[in-house]
Amino acid sequence: MGRPPCCDEIGVKKGPWSPEEDEKLLDYITKHGSGNWKTVPKHAGLNRCGKSCRLRWTNYLRSDIKRGSFTQEEEQLIINLHSVLGNKWSKIATHLPGRTDNEIKNLWNTQIRKKLLQMGIDPETHSPRTDLKHLMNLSQLLAISNNNNNNNLMHMSPWAHSGLGLQQPDVAHQLLAQQMQVLNNVLQLINGNSLSLLPNIQSLINNPLDAFVNGINTNTSLEPFLRGEETYGNPSLVLPAQSDVSKSLETEAKAPIPSSSNSSGSDMFNNQIPSHSHNSSSTFDPWEKLLEDDDASDSFWKEILDLTSDSTSPRRFLVED
DNA sequence: AAAACCTTCAACCGCTTCATA
DNA sequence: CTATGAAGCGGTTGAAGGTTT
Numbered sequence: 001m002g003r004p005p006c007c008d009e010i011g012v013k014k015g016p017w018s019p020e021e022d023e024k025l026l027d028y029i030t031k032h033g034s035g036n037w038k039t040v041p042k043h044a045g046l047n048r049c050g051k052s053c054r055l056r057w058t059n060y061l062r063s064d065i066k067r068g069s070f071t072q073e074e075e076q077l078i079i080n081l082h083s084v085l086g087n088k089w090s091k092i093a094t095h096l097p098g099r100t101d102n103e104i105k106n107l108w109n110t111q112i113r114k115k116l117l118q119m120g121i122d123p124e125t126h127s128p129r130t131d132l133k134h135l136m137n138l139s140q141l142l143a144i145s146n147n148n149n150n151n152n153l154m155h156m157s158p159w160a161h162s163g164l165g166l167q168q169p170d171v172a173h174q175l176l177a178q179q180m181q182v183l184n185n186v187l188q189l190i191n192g193n194s195l196s197l198l199p200n201i202q203s204l205i206n207n208p209l210d211a212f213v214n215g216i217n218t219n220t221s222l223e224p225f226l227r228g229e230e231t232y233g234n235p236s237l238v239l240p241a242q243s244d245v246s247k248s249l250e251t252e253a254k255a256p257i258p259s260s261s262n263s264s265g266s267d268m269f270n271n272q273i274p275s276h277s278h279n280s281s282s283t284f285d286p287w288e289k290l291l292e293d294d295d296a297s298d299s300f301w302k303e304i305l306d307l308t309s310d311s312t313s314p315r316r317f318l319v320e321d
Numbered sequence: 322a323a324a325a326c327c328t329t330c331a332a333c334c335g336c337t338t339c340a341t342a
Numbered sequence: 343c344t345a346t347g348a349a350g351c352g353g354t355t356g357a358a359g360g361t362t363t
Contacts, residue, residue: 016331016357038348054349055332090351105352106330327361338350 013047017056021046025053026061059100066098070107078104079112083126 017025028044034057037050046053059065070078074096081092089101089108096104108123116123 014333036348050348051334052332058350059331087352101351102331109353110329323363325361325363327359329357329359331355331357333355334353336351336353338348340346340348342344342346 011047012041012049012052014052017060021048022056022061025056029057029061059102064098065100070099074099075107075112078108079116079126082108082112082123 013021024044024046025040028040032043034040034054037054040046040050040053041048044053048056077095078092081095085091087105089105093099093101093104113123116126117129120129121127122129
């Protein structure tokens with residue numbers, strides 16, 4: 001025998017709510033309040049289970065539900081709160097009046113998550129992405145870029161002369177900029193957050209085509225790493241989830257993000273990494289916690305051993321999707 | 322014009338937490 | 343302290359609408 005259905009009644013209606021059902025539920029709750037949800041459908045004259053009624057009320061019929069798309073400020077707040085709270089949608093929703101946990105969850109899964117991934121940020125950990133698939137894309141892109149002659153690239157792109165934002169970069173160049181961001185992230189991790197290998201990487205990110213023209217050969221540093229020849233022991237490559245970060249960080253997450261002088265429109269994501277993600281103390285707090293936790297520590301070191309045990313095979317990263 | 326594919330989001334499922342007897 | 347039922351929560355699904363081929 002499996003688990004019994006959530007409702008005592010067999011044959012209760014499921015699926016989308018009709019306007020008539022909405023009206024009945026709204027009318028009943030307005031007059032009597034919800035009380036015991038299990039009894040609501042019976043009293044309201046609905047052939048639904050109480051759970052379904054509660055969900056319909058909290059996610060749709062409540063008068064304080066805010067309609068319409070999310071603002072940039074709301075999205076930013078969600079990202080910041082998620083970096084502290086993780087997938088605690090109901091907790092996140094308490095900081096956004098009029099928004100439901102379901103709505104926020106949907107927004108995260110359908111839009112924000114994708115944007116973060118494109119930017120080279122792991123939406124689970126809010127740390128730079130280091131998964132193999134993304135790195136291979138980067139490797140291919142760099143190879144293509146280096147195989148093309150620089151004049152062609154210059155000719156193709158007015159963006160290279162004007163810098164980001166002055167002219168709309170085409171899709172390929174936006175992609176390139178995103179890949180450069182990933183490269184930067186990886187190198188930061190390798191170098192312990194210093195940029196010593198490529199001191200002018202930031203200019204490369206800001207204006208990648210000019211950087212190529214000026215002779216930065218990113219393959220020099222990256223390819224050995226991609227081939228697995230570069231030794232690394234930086235645990236940041238598999239940063240643990242920060243879902244258990246102190247609740248006090250919620251306050252920090254809610255703090256307004258300083259606006260960048262050159263950010264505009266979709267550039268809101270350029271500065272979205274919460275400050276504590278790059279703050280050395282809070283970044284390593286989960287690590288200290290991890291190392292204190294025997295079970296978690298065991299599994300972590302086991303994973304490291306798995307990663308390093310086969311030196312002949314390509315380096316295995318966190319592969320997703 | 323139509324089929325295939327993609328995206329969104331309301332709603333469901335089942336597990337966990339909480340309150341109460 | 344334990345058992346039970348209700349409420350809360352997060353993951354998942356699938357229909358509907360939109361977009362691309």
